[in-house]
Amino acid sequence: MDRPTVTKRGVSGPPLVIVLLAAVGLAVFVVPLFGLLVQTPWGGLARLLSSDVVLDAIRLSLVSSIAATVISAVVGVPLAWLLARVDFPGRALVRGLVLLPLVLPPVVGGAALLFALGRRGVVGEPLYEMTGLVLPFSTWGVILAATFVSMPFLVITVEGALNSLDRRYEGAAASLGAKRGAVLRRITLPLIRPSLVAGLVLAWARALGEFGATITFAGNLQGRTQTLPLAVFVALESDRDTAIALSLLMVVISLTVLVVLRSRWWRPS
Secondary structure, rough: OOOOOOEEEEEEEHHHHHHHHHHHHHHHHHHHHHHHHHOOOOHHHHHHHHHHHHHHHHHHHHHHHHHHHHHHHHHHHHHHHHHHHHHOHHHHHHHHHHHHHHHHHHHHHHHHHHHHHOOOOOOOHHHHHOOOOOOOOHHHHHHHHHHHHHHHHHHHHHHHHHHHHHOOHHHHHHOOOOOOHHHHHHHEEEEEEEEHHHHHHHHHHHHHHHHHHHHOOOOOOOOOOOOOHHHHHHHHHOOHHHHHHHHHHHHHHHHHHHHHHHHHHOOOO
């Protein structure tokens, strides 16, 4: 009986059934994108992407996604460190709550934000009475919704990096007299830098593409809460070419992010 040739990378010549099933799996992703490319109005693409509605949506998407990423970094990295390094009662429950937005339907997350932080919400009502701040239907509402759905990507990535980090380097620095803050800045963060950058970029990409929580909590007001995904949703009903152009723009941005991450931070060993 003929045996498959074994190389350094494993068994050569994959079974035909594996190739066929993999091709079908790939088609699930390629065919929709191919359909989008075929329907794209290439001749008027520049005009479509330079309209006031599109420019407002691009501006708001960039502002809200960057702000959400900054907030995620400020509070998400300490949260990831706590989950990775401190064994406290209820840690599994806390981790589950943090990661819940990964599996929760975004519209449910938006409803939860509305009930909690809306003008008559549990927190939103006293907040409004004390400060006059209304989060729903505002740009801050967009940022909060984007943070809610995107921060788990950063937390889970950084926590995984911290768990796999060889802590002997930190111990050696501490034994030489380095304080805890210095160890974190000069040893821990540099060692997990690839994962930290990957988590930040993933969080930004998720915030850029957020739809369900945003439209439920912040609404869909042009120039105020209408991000790129919401603009696509509206354009599908009235301006098909603009919807296609915006969809193509988001595909290009997302694909570029993933390719850059793969080539720079996720190189196979």
